[in-house]
Amino acid sequence: MRKYLIRRLLQIIPVLFIITFVVFVLVYKAGDPVALMLPEDASESDRAAMREALGLNEPFLVQYFSFVGDLVKGDFGTSFRSNQEALPLVLERLPATLELAAASMIVAIILAIPLGIYSARKQNTLTDLFITGGSVLGKAMPNFWLGIILILLFAVNVQMFPVSGRGSLMHLVLPAITLGTGIAAEMTRLIRSSMLEIFNQDYIRTAKSKGVSNSVLVYKHAFRNSLIPVVTIMGLQISHLVSGALITETVFAWPGVGQLLIQAVNGRDMAVVQAAVFVIALLVIIVNLLTDLAYRLLDPRIHYS
Amino acid sequence: MEAESKPVMTLPRVNAGMKTSSHPLKRWTKLLLQSRTGTVGMIIVLGVIFVAVFADLIAPHNPAANNLSNIMQPPAWVAGGSWDFALGTDNLGRDILSRIIVGTRVSLLVGVFSVVLAGLIGLVVGIVAGYYGGWLDNVLMRLVDSFLAIPSILFILVFLSVFEPSITLLIVVIGLTNWVTYARVVRGEVLSIKEREYVKASKSIGTSHRTIMLRHILPNIVSSFIVISALSVATTIILEASLSFLGLGIQPPDVSWGAMLTDGRNYLATNWWVATFPGVAIVITVLGIIFLGDWLRDVLDPRAQVSRKGGGK
Numbered sequence: 001m002r003k004y005l006i007r008r009l010l011q012i013i014p015v016l017f018i019i020t021f022v023v024f025v026l027v028y029k030a031g032d033p034v035a036l037m038l039p040e041d042a043s044e045s046d047r048a049a050m051r052e053a054l055g056l057n058e059p060f061l062v063q064y065f066s067f068v069g070d071l072v073k074g075d076f077g078t079s080f081r082s083n084q085e086a087l088p089l090v091l092e093r094l095p096a097t098l099e100l101a102a103a104s105m106i107v108a109i110i111l112a113i114p115l116g117i118y119s120a121r122k123q124n125t126l127t128d129l130f131i132t133g134g135s136v137l138g139k140a141m142p143n144f145w146l147g148i149i150l151i152l153l154f155a156v157n158v159q160m161f162p163v164s165g166r167g168s169l170m171h172l173v174l175p176a177i178t179l180g181t182g183i184a185a186e187m188t189r190l191i192r193s194s195m196l197e198i199f200n201q202d203y204i205r206t207a208k209s210k211g212v213s214n215s216v217l218v219y220k221h222a223f224r225n226s227l228i229p230v231v232t233i234m235g236l237q238i239s240h241l242v243s244g245a246l247i248t249e250t251v252f253a254w255p256g257v258g259q260l261l262i263q264a265v266n267g268r269d270m271a272v273v274q275a276a277v278f279v280i281a282l283l284v285i286i287v288n289l290l291t292d293l294a295y296r297l298l299d300p301r302i303h304y305s
Numbered sequence: 306m307e308a309e310s311k312p313v314m315t316l317p318r319v320n321a322g323m324k325t326s327s328h329p330l331k332r333w334t335k336l337l338l339q340s341r342t343g344t345v346g347m348i349i350v351l352g353v354i355f356v357a358v359f360a361d362l363i364a365p366h367n368p369a370a371n372n373l374s375n376i377m378q379p380p381a382w383v384a385g386g387s388w389d390f391a392l393g394t395d396n397l398g399r400d401i402l403s404r405i406i407v408g409t410r411v412s413l414l415v416g417v418f419s420v421v422l423a424g425l426i427g428l429v430v431g432i433v434a435g436y437y438g439g440w441l442d443n444v445l446m447r448l449v450d451s452f453l454a455i456p457s458i459l460f461i462l463v464f465l466s467v468f469e470p471s472i473t474l475l476i477v478v479i480g481l482t483n484w485v486t487y488a489r490v491v492r493g494e495v496l497s498i499k500e501r502e503y504v505k506a507s508k509s510i511g512t513s514h515r516t517i518m519l520r521h522i523l524p525n526i527v528s529s530f531i532v533i534s535a536l537s538v539a540t541t542i543i544l545e546a547s548l549s550f551l552g553l554g555i556q557p558p559d560v561s562w563g564a565m566l567t568d569g570r571n572y573l574a575t576n577w578w579v580a581t582f583p584g585v586a587i588v589i590t591v592l593g594i595i596f597l598g599d600w601l602r603d604v605l606d607p608r609a610q611v612s613r614k615g616g617g618k
Contacts, residue, residue: 014447015455018452022463023463026464136592136596140543140588141584142550142584144566148569148573148580149584151573152580239457247550250551251570262462262553265553266551268466270466273463277459284456285454
């Protein structure tokens with residue numbers, strides 16, 4: 001186990017290298033940071049001075065390592081929009097995003113587990129067709145559009161929930177449904193097929209021939225084992241969750257990291273873009289590591305080598 | 306090993322069970338008609354392609370023409386609407402139907418070309434890594450794993466914050482960030498194919514690496530490659546719409562479904578149709594592609610079908 005953990009942690013190094021490298025090359029080499037930081041009518045000598053001050057005349061590798069060094073110290077630079085340090089700006093938005101992500105995951109689980117099990121039990125019936133069809137539709141629906149339609153129906157026409165913003169639990173409902181639905185669609189499909197596969201296993205047949213009741217069979221024997229792939233699926237969905245959160249937060253004016261990042265990209269506020277990208281990437285890496293560990297704890301057959 | 310010597314294995318897998326000598330087009334049509342969702346998907350996809358190609362001829366109005374005397378007309382079937390603007394008009398009096406029709410072009414253009422770009426890079430990396438193996442494979446796959454560990458939307462956003470958005474930039478950026486999935490799948494297939502008898506036989510008579518890769522390996526991975534590509538066109542169309550919705554993708558005067566939704570969001574309370582119909586267009590298009598892609602997977606890859614239906618044996 002410890003050997004596995006160490007190896008898994010070592011694997012994070014190339015990931016961090018790639019993301020810092022890509023960001024560095026794009027922002028400092030392909031883009032023109034000086035043009036973004038100075039007013040448009042700045043003189044050529046001002047630009048040259050700025051370039052010197054930023055260290056843009058140093059050799060490539062020297063610049064890259066000093067960039068990485070700053071990141072390690074948590075220094076992402078200053079947002080030129082709000083004149084605040086970029087990293088605290090991102091971190092103060094983090095709770096809102098985590099709240100939305102957790103709520104969406106709960107929505108997804110509440111929808112997907114019963115639907116997935118039910119449609120597997122009723123395989124090839126009309127209900128199954130309906131659920132499978134619904135999950136395909138959920139996949140085809142862009143979540144910003146779903147968000148807009150939900151606002152139209154439940155905040156504008158029937159004024160049940162607030163249109164946007166964060167505060168009460170009511171504010172959380174529509175964004176969580178918006179973000180959770182797409183994930184639920186994918187999860188339902190996978191739980192269904194995972195249950196079907198388990199129904200065909202020998203031990204289920206044995207239990208059936210012993211006269212074990214249907215519900216015990218489904219919930220005790222089959223469902224427990226279908227949880228293993230479900231955990232993996234939840235890990236895989238983190239990517240969906242991140243890109244979905246960026247958009248959902250913007251639709252509902254949810255004050256999270258996603259909304260901040262999109263605003264920063266639109267306003268070319270590079271310090272904030274970098275800080276947000278790194279914070280999100282790190283979170284994703286950590287969540288992936290945790291699901292991987294959970295997966296191994298759930299299924300003792302998996303070796304740590 | 307015995308299976309390799311049966312001539313039937315050298316034919317495309319689809320033909321294995323079908324003893325028919327008819328024209329391939331006829332055979333495929335027959336296969337397509339056996340699947341209801343496949344047929345629906347094909348009809349939608351052909352329809353969307355038709356609309357994209359002949360957009361200028363089909364669109365009833367100029368999609369960019371402001372018409373201030375027709376601002377915010379509701380759809381035809383709602384009181385106050387007229388069939389002249391079947392799906393209504395937006396805040397500048399532009400015809401929504403015409404804008405949806407022209408927007409088809411951007412969606413397909415970005416969807417198809419970025420997938421082609423991503424697919425080509427992934428194909429080359431996957432084949433080279435799988436075929437040569439060794440340190441090259443190790444380095445390339447570490448790279449792929451690292452890219453897969455971070456949601457690609459983050460890279461896309463960094464790109465879009467540095468460069469001015471345009472259709473070409475979107476295609477390049479999405480292509481450059483999404484090739485890793487293909488590389489992964491292709492490499493896996495290559496690993497199993499290169500161990501087959503006929504590849505070894507070909508190698509033993511001195512066939513060059515390039516010929517083996519192009520003649521023996523490539524044709525065998527085409528079918529799984531087509532299946533992932535088809536399905537990722539669907540996700541790419543949604544991605545483009547999302548980016549355009551966020552104001553980071555297609556810029557006016559180019560028309561995009563996603564950008565139309567941004568306009569419509571501001572008028573939700575009074576003019577629901579502006580934000581509704583572009584979304585319907587996205588959902589129909591994406592559903593069509595998913596249906597067609599699922600059918601292709603069932604037909605081209607019998608293994609996927611077995612595991613999907615859940616019968617492991």
